[in-house]
Amino acid sequence: MRLLVVLxxxxxxxxxxxxxxxxxxxxxxxxxxxxxxxxxLLTTFDDEEKYDFWSKHRVINRPxxxxxxxxxxxxxxxxxxxxxxxxxxIIENVEEKVQQERIRKYSTRVESGQVTFEEYMRHDEINxxxxxxxxxxxxxxxxxxxxxxxxxxxxxxxxxxxxxANKPIIFADAGIxxxxxxxxxxxxxxIQQLVENPSNTxxxxxxxxxxxxxxxxxxxxxxxxxxxxxxxxRSPGTICYGCDPNRxxxxxxxxxxxxxxxxxxxxxxxxxxxxxxxxxxxxxMLPRADDIKLYVAIHSxxxxxxxxxxxxxxxxxxANQLQEVGxxxxxxxxxxxxxxxxxxxxxxxxGATAGCSDDYVLGGLGVNxxxxxxxxxxxxxxxxxxxxxxxxxxxxxxxxxQAWHQYVEENYVNASSLALNEGHTSYERKKNILPFIxxxxxxxxxxxxxxxxxxxxxxxxxxxxxxxSDLRAINISxxxxxxxxxxDEFEDLLESYSIDSTVLIDxxxxxxxxxxxxxxxxxxxxxxxxxxxxxxxxxxxxAYLERLEQEYPDIVTTEVVxxxxxxxxxxxxxxxxxxxxKTTIFAEAAIxxxxxxxxxxxxxxxxxxxxxxxxxxxxxDIDWAIMxxxxxxxxxxxxxxxxxxxxxRSPGTICYGTDPNRxxDFNWKVIGASSWQxxxxxxxxxxxxxxxxxxxxxxxxxxxxxxxHTTDEPENSEELNELGNLFADAIYAVNGTVYxxxxxxxxxxxxxxxxxxxxxxxxxxxxxxTIxxxxxxANGHDIPAERIxxxxxxxxxxxxxxxxxxxxxxxxxxxxxx
Numbered sequence: 135m136r137l138l139v140v141l142x143x144x145x146x147x148x149x150x151x152x153x154x155x156x157x158x159x160x161x162x163x164x165x166x167x168x169x170x171x172x173x174x175l176l177t178t179f180d181d182e183e184k185y186d187f188w189s190k191h192r193v194i195n196r197p198x199x200x201x202x203x204x205x206x207x208x209x210x211x212x213x214x215x216x217x218x219x220x221x222x223x224i225i226e227n228v229e230e231k232v233q234q235e236r237i238r239k240y241s242t243r244v245e246s247g248q249v250t251f252e253e254y255m256r257h258d259e260i261n262x263x264x265x266x267x268x269x270x271x272x273x274x275x276x277x278x279x280x281x282x283x284x285x286x287x288x289x290x291x292x293x294x295x296x297x298x299a300n301k302p303i304i305f306a307d308a309g310i311x312x313x314x315x316x317x318x319x320x321x322x323x324x325i326q327q328l329v330e331n332p333s334n335t336x337x338x339x340x341x342x343x344x345x346x347x348x349x350x351x352x353x354x355x356x357x358x359x360x361x362x363x364x365x366x367x368r369s370p371g372t373i374c375y376g377c378d379p380n381r382x383x384x385x386x387x388x389x390x391x392x393x394x395x396x397x398x399x400x401x402x403x404x405x406x407x408x409x410x411x412x413x414x415x416x417x418x419m420l421p422r423a424d425d426i427k428l429y430v431a432i433h434s435x436x437x438x439x440x441x442x443x444x445x446x447x448x449x450x451x452x453a454n455q456l457q458e459v460g461x462x463x464x465x466x467x468x469x470x471x472x473x474x475x476x477x478x479x480x481x482x483x484x485g486a487t488a489g490c491s492d493d494y495v496l497g498g499l500g501v502n503x504x505x506x507x508x509x510x511x512x513x514x515x516x517x518x519x520x521x522x523x524x525x526x527x528x529x530x531x532x533x534x535x536q537a538w539h540q541y542v543e544e545n546y547v548n549a550s551s552l553a554l555n556e557g558h559t560s561y562e563r564k565k566n567i568l569p570f571i572x573x574x575x576x577x578x579x580x581x582x583x584x585x586x587x588x589x590x591x592x593x594x595x596x597x598x599x600x601x602x603s604d605l606r607a608i609n610i611s612x613x614x615x616x617x618x619x620x621x622d623e624f625e626d627l628l629e630s631y632s633i634d635s636t637v638l639i640d641x642x643x644x645x646x647x648x649x650x651x652x653x654x655x656x657x658x659x660x661x662x663x664x665x666x667x668x669x670x671x672x673x674x675x676x677a678y679l680e681r682l683e684q685e686y687p688d689i690v691t692t693e694v695v696x697x698x699x700x701x702x703x704x705x706x707x708x709x710x711x712x713x714x715x716k717t718t719i720f721a722e723a724a725i726x727x728x729x730x731x732x733x734x735x736x737x738x739x740x741x742x743x744x745x746x747x748x749x750x751x752x753x754x755d756i757d758w759a760i761m762x763x764x765x766x767x768x769x770x771x772x773x774x775x776x777x778x779x780x781x782x783r784s785p786g787t788i789c790y791g792t793d794p795n796r797x798x799d800f801n802w803k804v805i806g807a808s809s810w811q812x813x814x815x816x817x818x819x820x821x822x823x824x825x826x827x828x829x830x831x832x833x834x835x836x837x838x839x840x841x842x843h844t845t846d847e848p849e850n851s852e853e854l855n856e857l858g859n860l861f862a863d864a865i866y867a868v869n870g871t872v873y874x875x876x877x878x879x880x881x882x883x884x885x886x887x888x889x890x891x892x893x894x895x896x897x898x899x900x901x902x903x904t905i906x907x908x909x910x911x912a913n914g915h916d917i918p919a920e921r922i923x924x925x926x927x928x929x930x931x932x933x934x935x936x937x938x939x940x941x942x943x944x945x946x947x948x949x950x951x952x
Contacts, residue, residue, distance in 0.1 A: 154359075154360050154361070155360055155361035155362075155364075156229055157201075157227075157228035157229040157232055157362070157363070158227065158229040159203075159204035159227065159229070160201055160202065160203055160204065160225075160227070160228040160229065161201070161202055161204075161207055161223050161225060161226060161227070161228070162188070162199055162200065162201045162202075162223070162224050162225035162228060163199070163200045163201075163202060163210070163214075163221050163222070163223055163224070164197045164198070164199055164221065164222050164223075164224045165197065165198050165199075165200055165214065165219060165220070165221045166195060166196070166197045166198075166219070166220045166221070167194060167195075167198070167219060168194060168195060168219070168220070168622075169194060169621075169622040170194065170618070170619040170620075170622070171622070172217060172219050173194070173485075175213070175217060175219075176198065176200075176219070177485060179200070179210070182206075182398070183203075183397050183398060183399075184202065184203040184205065184206035185200055185201070185202055185203075185206065185210070186200065186201040186202075186363060186399055187199075187200050187399075188200065188201060188435075194573060194618045194619075194621075195573075199224070201225075201228060201363065228363075232362045232363075244256075244259045246259070246262045247262045247263055247265070247266035248263065248266075249263045249322055249326055251319060251322075251323060251524045251525045251528055252521060252522075252524065252525065253521050253524075254315045254316075254318075254319065254358075254521060254524070255318070255319070255322070256355065256358060257287060257348050257351045257354055257355050260318060260322065260347050260348055261288060261290050263322070264277050264290050264292045264325070264347070265277060265290075267292065267325070267329050267330075268292070271329050271330075273297075274294055274295060274296060274329065274338060275292060275293070275294055275329055276292075276293045276295075277290050277291065277292050277293075278290070278291045278292075278293065278418075280346070280414045280415075280417070280418045281410055281411070281413065281414030281417070282410060282414075283350070283351045283352045283367075283368075283410060283411055284352055284367060284368055284369045284409070284410055284411070285352045285368055287351040287352060287355070288351075289346065289349070289351065289411065289414045290346070291344060291345065291346045291418060292325055292344075292345050292346075292347075293342060293343065293344050294325070294328045294329060294338050294342070294343040294345075295338055295342040295343070296338055296339045296340075300425060301340065301341060301342045301425065302340070302341050302342070302425060302426075302427040302542055302546040302547060303341070303342045303343070303344055303422060303425045303426045303427065303428075304341060304342070304343050304344070304426075304427070304428045304430075304538070304539065304542060305343075305344045305345075305419065305422075305426045305428070305429050305430070306321060306324065306343075306344075306345045306346075306429075306430045306431075306432060307321075307345070307346045307349040307415060307430075307431055307432065307491070308320065308321035308345075308346070308347050308348065308349065308431075308432035308433075309321075309347060309348035309349050309350055309351075309354050309432075310349040310350050310379050310380055310411070310431065310433070310491070311350070311353075311365050311378075311379075311380060311433060312350050312352075312353025312354045312356060312357040312364045312365055312366065313353075313357045313362065313363050313364055313365050314433055314434040314435070314509075315354075315357075315434075315519070316434045316435070316509050316510075316519050316524065316527060317432040317433055317434055317509060318347045318348050318354070319524050319527075319528055320432055320509060320527070320528050320531050320532075321345050321346075321347040321432055322347055322528075323528035323529070323531075323532055324343075324345060324532060324535055325343075325345055325347070327532055328343060337536070337539050340543060340547045341539060341542055341543055341546075341547065342425075344418075344422075344426075346415070349379070349411055349414075349415060350366075350367055350379055350411050352367060352368035352411075353365065353366055353367050353368055353376065356368055364376070365378065365399050366378050366379070366399065366401065367379055367409050367411055369408075369409060369410075371396035371397075371401075372396070373396060373397060374396045374397035374401075376396075376401070377396075377401050377402065377403040377404075377408060377409050378392070378399060378400045378401055378402065378403075379409055379411050379412050380431070380433075380487075380489070380490050380491055381393075381400055381401070381402040381403070381487065381488065381489040381490065382402060382403040382406065382407060382408060382409050382412045382489055383406065383407070383412055383416070383489050383490060383491050383493065383494035383498070384406035384407050384416070384489075384494060384498060385445070385489070385490075385493045385494040385497045385498045386443075386445035386446075386488045386489065386493060386497070387402060387405075387406035387488060387489040388402050388406070388488065388489065389445050389446075389486070389488035389489070390445060390446065390486035390487070390488050391444075391445070391485060391486040391487035391488055392487065392488050392489050400487075402488075402489050406489065412491075415491070416494075419495065419499060419501075420499065423499040423500055423501060424500075426495075426499070426501045427501070427502075427503060427542050427545075427546045428459075428501075428503045428505075428538060428541075428542050429491075429492065429495040429496075429501050429503065429504045429505065430504075430505045430506075430507050430538075431490075431491045431492055431505070431506045431507065432507050432509065433506055433507065433508050433509065434508060434509040434510070434511060434519070435508060435509055435510060435511030435519070436508040436510075436511065437473055437474065437475045437476060437508060437509070437510050438475060438476050438477075438478075438483065438484070438506070438507075438508035439460040439463055439464060439475050439476070439477040439478075439505055439506075439507055439508075440478065440479070440480040440483065440484065440492070440505060440506040440507075440508065441453070441456040441457075441460060441478075441479060441480065441492065441496075441504060441505050441506075442456075442479070442480065442490075442492050442493045442496045442497065442504060443479070443480070443481055443493055443496075443497070444480040444481055444484075444486065444487045444488065444490040444492060444493045444506075445481065445486060445487070445488035445489075445490070445493055446481055446486055446488075447479070447481045447482050447486065448481070449479055450496060452502050453479065454775045454776075455502065455503070456502075456503065456504075456505075457477060457478070457775075458775075459503055459538070459541055460475075460477035460478075460505065461477050462534075462537050462538065462541055463475065463477075463507075463534040463535075463537055463538055464477055464534070465537070466533045466534045466536065466537035467530050467531060467533055467534040469533070470529075470530050470533050471530065472510075472527075472530030472531065472533070472534070473510060473530075480492070480506060490506065491506070492504045492505060492506045509527065509531065510527055573618040573641060573643070574615050574616065574617055574618065574641070574642040574643070575615070575616055575618075575621060575637055575639060575640060575641070575642070576602065576613055576614065576615045576616075576637070576638045576639035576642060577613070577614050577616060577624070577628075577635050577636070577637055577638060578611050578612070578613050578635065578636050578637075578638045579611065579612055579613075579614055579628065579633055579634070579635045580609060580610070580611045580612075580633070580634040580635070581608050581609075581612075581633055582608055582609055582633070582634065583608060584608065585631070586608070586631050586633050587608055589627060589631050589633075590612075590614070590633070593614075593624075594813075594814075594815065596620070598616060598617040598619060598620035599614055599615070599616055599617075599620065599624070600614065600615040600616075600778065600814060601613075601614055601814070602614065602615060602778075613638060615639075615642060615778070642778075661674070661677045662677045662678055662680070662681035663678065663681075664678045664737055664741055666734055666737075666738065666922045666923050666926055667919060667920070667922065667923070668919050668922075669730045669733075669734070669773075669919060669922070670733065670734070670737070671770070671773060672702065672763055672766045672769055672770050675733060675737065675762050675763060676703065676705050678737070679692050679705055679707045679740075679762070680692060682707065682740070682744050682745075683707070686744055688712075689709055689710060689711060689744065689753060690707060690708070690709055690744055691707075691708045691710075692705055692706065692707050692708075693705070693706050693707075693708065694706075695761070698765070698766050698767045698782075698783075699767055699782060699783055699784040700767045700783055702766040702767060702770075703766075704761065704763075704764070704766060705761070705762075706759055706760065706761045707740055707759075707760050707761075707762075708757060708758070708759050709740070709743050709744060709753045709757065709758040709759075709760070710753055710757040710758070711753055711754045711755075716755065716756060716757045717755070717756050717757070717940060717945060718756070718757045718758070718759055719756060719757070719758050719759070719936065719937065719940060720758075720759045720760075721736060721739065721758075721759075721760045721761070722736075722760075722761045722764045723735060723736040723760075723761065723762050723763065723764065724736075724762065724763040724764055724765055724766075724769050725764045725765050725794050725795050726765070726768075726780050726781075726793075726794075726795065727765050727767075727768025727769045727771060727772045727779050727780055727781070727782075728768075728772045728777065728778050728779055728780050729907070730772075730917070731907050731908070731917050731922065731925055732907060733762045733763050733769070734922045734925070734926050735907060735925065735926050735929045735930075736760050736761070736762040737762055737926075738926035738927070738929070738930055739758075739760060739929075739930060739933050740758075740760055740762070742930055743758060752934070752937050755941060755945040756937065756940060756941055756945065764794070765781075765782055765794055767782060767783035768780070768781055768782050768783055768791065771783055779791070780793065780814050781793050781794070781814065781816065782794055789812035789816075791816070792816055792818040793813075793814060793815045793816055793818075796815050796816070796818070855875055857936065857939050858873075858875035859875050860935045860936070860938075860939055861873070861875075861905075861932040861933075861935050861936055862874075862875055862932070863935070864931045864932045864934065864935035865928045865929060865931055865932045867931070868927065868928040868931050869924060869928050871908060871928055873932075905929075907925060907929065908925055
């Protein structure tokens, strides 16, 4: 009798699991976190069955949608209210919305073998369409049964190809999360446009496409027939059904952002690849991994283009390439009115989620370009995108896929471009960009006491803070970029010390995206020419120096004084009337990569000396040696990838680059420099560890002389101050620009291992300076190109004053140096 009871209970349990699930009384909350602490609090609910995060992320002030069961709503609202987290109820009763959708869906079915973008197709309809294409377009279309779902449904993949072997493959899967109905529609539209639109034949001539429109057919069908918000597979557990297939892949499986409790939405499975659906994807991709050049998992919702790593807040070696290619998609979709997609690292934007397909494809299979594409939501929430919007969404997204294809075509198709691409990828792996600047803010802060200044100084070694200008003195404003996660803490510090501050930039990404747009549309200088209406690239600068040497061989020579870490020539130009043992004025610029105004000043000095015959007297008795870009790798990197990059590009074990102006071997790393390689002031693993250790820095209108490591003045401080003031006065006479003259440590803060200290302390050069040029624009580093000319012209007057002093002291015999 006991056995009979057990059998009856088991039978009842299975039967209940198949009944249509009711969402009666379930509500959906739109919650907006104002700080990282609030985000952390919200994510504690993610592992509970009563809460279903429809859109989860870690971006401050961006809403999240959470469905909450009736028995948890009072608790949820109490927590939100207690922590003053903003929320609104956007769906009062989820069941009413589901019923409306169900009635609309059952009104039509698609004719067998046809496709529609007016309704959401069922799995059997989708498979029938794929099989018809394979029959009617047999020269380009093949279908393959790559496996069976747990409930025995066919997992059909379609391949679109002009034929031939070992061609680059674009691989896409959709519908791995059952309730994300718009994802299969997008996959079907890609297929339909490739196969049935003859104007797109070029897209599969050189590149193969492999697409599985529904990777989780059991869950997909279950969400149509039984439980609209079902997300997982349908494999039975001991208590609950299903595994989240996008936590089931065998790369960092079972770590952060997944659950071992089988009833949660993010249950990772009994083990990696426990689900037949994920095994089918793995087994298809594994032998083709070398040929797959682009992998995309199509999901919804939220308008995201996400790349690894997902398991932790770490960037892959080719993060710059992934960011760039993601932006290609976004730009294309945005251009046709498809809205704006946020491109970035998955863990940083959404939070850690281990066992995801994109991580497995990159980390397990070695496919460099791997994404999760989160499509737009719609309707009253996100997953119930009205069928009337399908056509609009798929057409807009298709434009992004065309742009992605073009990237694959240009970089991976033939042998020559493939070789170039492999070199490009290797180069990308040397980059390892700074954290994203999405939602970063810049604060202008003015400390009015040493206590306030010291409180700010403690933040310099924290990665969440980027000091765009050094702490100089009290009552002098500085600009600090602050990451989203640290903004609340920073504002609390400012308030506690009553430090005057204002938000200079609300979103750094917007400012530099506009600058990047201007750079893209601006014309580059003709080879060998110089321009002061735009910021020249490094190869253009070198070409100009080489032309001067060719056209003015009597006075100009160029010299490759070394190679940068990435192999670029570090070029110095010497301007001289000839002879030996003459007094030399030596100048270096752009030792800090992001300080773009420094090279134009160096170039203007060169241009005026060489190409303005009125200035020939300035090199008759004195030689000039000028290096316009002392850190060419960093300079190019901040043009191409990360605008605020400051350091060199030499790789460390964790982060890239050394601050070259903390890398000189004079009181190296004594004070004001960091031993942590991710800091902006990292001094290198040893003094002179980097080949690009040089000296001019810009930003802030300062004329600085030694010492940086101590407030003690050098023996010739009076002369240094006198000459510095001559420079400052000459500039003031032009446009009224005021420079402050003084020693580094007394005007700024301690900074050991800097170039001008080394020049004075080791090389024995009496007159050694760092010139901090003016800032401009919304902050300091983005000085507008239209301001280049006034800055270089006034600075040239300062250099003329320096030259006059040097000539009188070291050349004219009447001058006696005491």
